[in-house]
Amino acid sequence: MSRAAEVVTVKDVPMRTTNVQDQVLRAALDLFSTQGYATTSVQEIVAAAGVTKGAMYHYFSSKDDLLFAIYDRLLSLQKARLDEIVARGAERGDAVEDVLRAVCEDVVATSIEFMPEGTVFTRSQHMLMPDRQAEVKRRRREYHEEFEALLRRGIDEGVFRGDVPTAMLIAHFFSDVHYLSQWYSPDGPLTAAQVAEQLTELFLRSIGRAPGED
Amino acid sequence: MSRAAEVVTVKDVPMRTTNVQDQVLRAALDLFSTQGYATTSVQEIVAAAGVTKGAMYHYFSSKDDLLFAIYDRLLSLQKARLDEIVARGAERGDAVEDVLRAVCEDVVATSIEFMPEGTVFTRSQHMLMPDRQAEVKRRRREYHEEFEALLRRGIDEGVFRGDVPTAMLIAHFFSDVHYLSQWYSPDGPLTAAQVAEQLTELFLRSIGRAPGED
DNA sequence: TTCGCCAAACCGACCAGACGGTATGACTGA
DNA sequence: TCAGTCATACCGTCTGGTCGGTTTGGCGAA
Incomplete structure (x- = not known):
C-alpha cells in the first residue's frame, strides 16, 4: 500500500489529501462488499465518499486501483502478523503445534475483523x-x-500426520478462513474469539497424527 | 456425465429449441466462470453459443435468468443426490458415520465434477x-x-462431538466444498476421488468424539 | 505583516462506446 | 393460415475515464 506514505504530516495541518483517500477507500470497500465490484460505479463511490470524481482520479489511477488497494492492505497486514507470530515462536522456542495454533487463531480472528475485505x-x-x-x-x-x-x-x-499432502491441508484450513464471510455474523451467538478457537481446534485435531500411524 | 439428462429426444426430430437452450446455457456457464457474470455481455454469450440475441431472449427472460438456471441445475442435482444417499442409508440401516461419509464424499466429488458451476x-x-x-x-x-x-x-x-455448535461444523465442512475451485485442478496429482476421500476423512476426524469427552 | 506566486488539490461537464433489452417482421413446418 | 421460432435493427441509459480550468494553502520576498 503506502500510497500516501510520503505525505508529510505537519502538526495542525489537517492533511486533506489523506482524508480524501481514506474516505474513498472506505466507501469503495463498503460498496464493493455489499454490491460487488462490477455493479458499483465510480459515481456511486465518490458520492458515498463525499468527494468528486476529479478528486478521486487525482489519487487513484483507475477503478481497478481501488480494488487492488483493498487487497494490498489486507495482504500486507496478514503477512506481517504471520511473520511476527512465527518469529516470536522461534525466539521463544515454542512447540510447533503452539505456533501453528497461534497462527490459525490469529488469521481467523483477523479475517473476521476485516470481513468486508x-x-x-x-x-x-x-x-x-x-x-x-x-x-x-x-x-x-x-x-x-x-x-x-x-x-x-x-x-x-512427528506431531502432524504425513499421509495427506500439505497442499490439501493448507486448502483445508484456508477454506474455513475464506468461508467465514458466508456464514459468520458478529450479531450471532458466537464471538470472533470463540470461532477462531473452535475452527483452529477442529483443524488441529484433523491434522494430528493418527493413533495407529507410524 | 449426462449433463442434459431429462431432455426428451424424439427420434429424427433435431429438437432445435432444446439445443438453443443448451448451447446458450453452456456458453453462459463457460463465460461466467472464467470472466465473471457482470463482465460478460449477452452479446458475448450468444456469439459463443452460435445463436442470436433474439433467439436467446425467446427462451430466457433476462441475463439474470441465465444465472439462475445455472444455480437451479446444481442445487437440484445435489439435493437429489443427498436425498438418495440418506434414503439408501436409512433403508439399509447404515451407521450414521457411514451415511455421513458417503454424503460428504459425494458432494465433494460432485462439486469437482461441476466446478464451473x-x-x-x-x-x-x-x-x-x-x-x-x-x-x-x-x-x-x-x-x-x-x-x-x-x-x-x-x-x-455419541459418535460425534457435542461441544461445537452444529452450525460451525456445517460451515467447517462446506467451506472445503466451496473452496475447491480455488485450488483444485484436475490436471494436478490428485484425482477427484482422492480429494473427496481425504477431505471427508479430515472432516470426520475433526468431528469425532474427543478421547476424554463424556 | 502583506503581497505575489506556484504547485498541488480539486472540480464537474463532457465523451465515446458498450450495455441489456425490445420491436418488428420474415421464415417455417403443420 | 397460424403459432412458434428466430434475425435484425435499434433504443435509452449508464459507464469509466478525461480534461481544461479553478481554488487552496504554504512560503519567500518586500
Whole structure:
C-alpha cells in the first residue's frame, strides 16, 4: 500500500489529501462488499465518499486501483502478523503445534475483523487486471509457503500426520478462513474469539497424527 | 456425465429449441466462470453459443435468468443426490458415520465434477435479483438442514462431538466444498476421488468424539 | 505583516462506446 | 393460415475515464 506514505504530516495541518483517500477507500470497500465490484460505479463511490470524481482520479489511477488497494492492505497486514507470530515462536522456542495454533487463531480472528475485505477478496479477485491478479496470487503463495513450513516441521517432528499432502491441508484450513464471510455474523451467538478457537481446534485435531500411524 | 439428462429426444426430430437452450446455457456457464457474470455481455454469450440475441431472449427472460438456471441445475442435482444417499442409508440401516461419509464424499466429488458451476455460484450469487437470491438461500438452507440432521443423530448416538455448535461444523465442512475451485485442478496429482476421500476423512476426524469427552 | 506566486488539490461537464433489452417482421413446418 | 421460432435493427441509459480550468494553502520576498 503506502500510497500516501510520503505525505508529510505537519502538526495542525489537517492533511486533506489523506482524508480524501481514506474516505474513498472506505466507501469503495463498503460498496464493493455489499454490491460487488462490477455493479458499483465510480459515481456511486465518490458520492458515498463525499468527494468528486476529479478528486478521486487525482489519487487513484483507475477503478481497478481501488480494488487492488483493498487487497494490498489486507495482504500486507496478514503477512506481517504471520511473520511476527512465527518469529516470536522461534525466539521463544515454542512447540510447533503452539505456533501453528497461534497462527490459525490469529488469521481467523483477523479475517473476521476485516470481513468486508475478505468478501471483496473472494468475489472480485478475478476482476483485477491480469498483472495485479498475478501480484495478489504471488503474495498469497508467499503466505501459504510460510504456513506450509510450519506444517512440514510438525510432520518431521512427528506431531502432524504425513499421509495427506500439505497442499490439501493448507486448502483445508484456508477454506474455513475464506468461508467465514458466508456464514459468520458478529450479531450471532458466537464471538470472533470463540470461532477462531473452535475452527483452529477442529483443524488441529484433523491434522494430528493418527493413533495407529507410524 | 449426462449433463442434459431429462431432455426428451424424439427420434429424427433435431429438437432445435432444446439445443438453443443448451448451447446458450453452456456458453453462459463457460463465460461466467472464467470472466465473471457482470463482465460478460449477452452479446458475448450468444456469439459463443452460435445463436442470436433474439433467439436467446425467446427462451430466457433476462441475463439474470441465465444465472439462475445455472444455480437451479446444481442445487437440484445435489439435493437429489443427498436425498438418495440418506434414503439408501436409512433403508439399509447404515451407521450414521457411514451415511455421513458417503454424503460428504459425494458432494465433494460432485462439486469437482461441476466446478464451473461452483465457481459461478461463489462469485456471482450476490448479483442475482433479490427474490432469486432468496430462493437460492432457501434451497441451500434445506440442504444444510438435512445435513445437520445427520450430525445431530451422530451427536445423540455419541459418535460425534457435542461441544461445537452444529452450525460451525456445517460451515467447517462446506467451506472445503466451496473452496475447491480455488485450488483444485484436475490436471494436478490428485484425482477427484482422492480429494473427496481425504477431505471427508479430515472432516470426520475433526468431528469425532474427543478421547476424554463424556 | 502583506503581497505575489506556484504547485498541488480539486472540480464537474463532457465523451465515446458498450450495455441489456425490445420491436418488428420474415421464415417455417403443420 | 397460424403459432412458434428466430434475425435484425435499434433504443435509452449508464459507464469509466478525461480534461481544461479553478481554488487552496504554504512560503519567500518586500
